[in-house]
């Protein structure tokens with residue numbers, strides 16, 4: 529039997545092959561999931577001025593020392609400019625409104641009694657309380673985001689807080705998706721004996737869309753050399769990267785490998801991983817190609833561990849390769865294997881440490897295990913595990 533490629537070697541080869549796409553300036557509303565191409569520096573302070581964190585009264589703390597009521601000398605709603613505070617008085621102020629020059633604290637209205645044009649404080653304030661300082665979130669000139677960072681909701685909000693409406697990001701690109709198998713029918717259709725529903729299509733399309741990819745859906749492709757070759761040709765013409773599922777194993781009905789070799793070449797086939805052994809990787813002419821095994825768990829795992837790092841490397845993502853966390857095994861794995869296993873697991877916190885328990889059925893057709901899990905426990909080849917041992921786990925939050 530041909531030697532299986534170790535996972536780390538395959539990952540290294542795949543990630544090194546990925547070429548960086550160009551830069552585009554996009555409105556931030558279109559940037560969710562995009563990867564920043566340049567670092568972002570703040571052009572302004574955030575917040576731009578000292579402002580109140582409470583609805584209440586702004587004053588000088590020293591003026592409250594004798595406990596006498598203070599005259600309310602101005603009213604400052606958010607959005608207005610304050611005038612300097614008249615000495616020995618207080619200003620009515622609202623959350624987010626600029627603190628007037630001369631005031632050095634804000635007293636919440638719950639700690640005050642208003643009586644006509646005066647206010648009586650019921651607590652002794654301390655200097656600086658309830659004031660949000662100019663630039664305390666972001667100081668002008670500060671680097672706020674680095675090149676290679678992916679933009680999620682918080683990062684987009686941060687850009688907006690700096691007044692930035694257009695961001696330099698890596699150009700989104702197209703990934704064609706095709707699912708091979710005569711047995712496949714789409715959900716919503718009736719199935720005949722021998723047929724199954726196509727679960728890989730929505731699953732892989734969702735994973736691709738989650739990475740900001742523009743998915744070119746080639747649908748279901750029949751198990752014939754001609755249909756497979758035609759679909760591969762069309763997919764390569766329509767997209768920057770082609771991903772298929774199924775048809776990469778050794779049966780006579782598995783045509784993907786031979787047709788990829790007819791149109792280009794395979795650089796990798798058969799990895800020392802479980803699930804996912806028959807993963808195929810190569811080129812269709814100039815177009816990168818990934819052939820994922822058809823078993824749904826194998827498709828999911830190989831996408832997350834190999835295709836995802838490749839696509840994110842094309843985008844220059846600093847976190848293209850997910851990290852693994854040390855966790856305690858809440859299971860025994862008595863039989864070592866020759867392939868690196870990615871067991872579907874759930875993490876829970878016990879005694880200040882995360883521990884992993886496994887889904888009871890780890891078959892590569894059991895998609896329930898993926899829907900249930902929140903981590904993949906990595907069990908290297910030749911390894912057994914006893915309860916309490918430390919194992920590595922990759923959280924799903926870093927994978928999909």
Ligand SMILES: Nc1nc2c(c(=O)[nH]1)N[C@H]1C(S)=C(S)[C@@H](COP(=O)(O)OP(=O)(O)OC[C@H]3O[C@@H](n4cnc5c(N)ncnc54)[C@H](O)[C@@H]3O)O[C@H]1N2
Pocket residue numbers: 707708709711712724725726727728729773774775776777778779782803804805806820821822823824826892893
């Ligand atoms: N003689 C051997 N047989 C197999 C080997 C082997 O080494 N020698 N490897 C096994 C392993 S491991 C895997 S993984 C599978 C991969 O096979 P293929 O990539 O060729 O996939 P198919 O045969 O097309 O399908 C496998 C399985 O998955 C179901 N499937 C396929 N596509 C979908 C889809 N879109 N949605 C839902 N389910 C899908 C398909 O019906 C099969 O049950 O090969 C083993 N065999």
Ligand code: MOO
Pocket residue numbers: 801802803804805806821823826892893
């Ligand atoms: O390697 Mo296969 O993906 O175990 O079923």
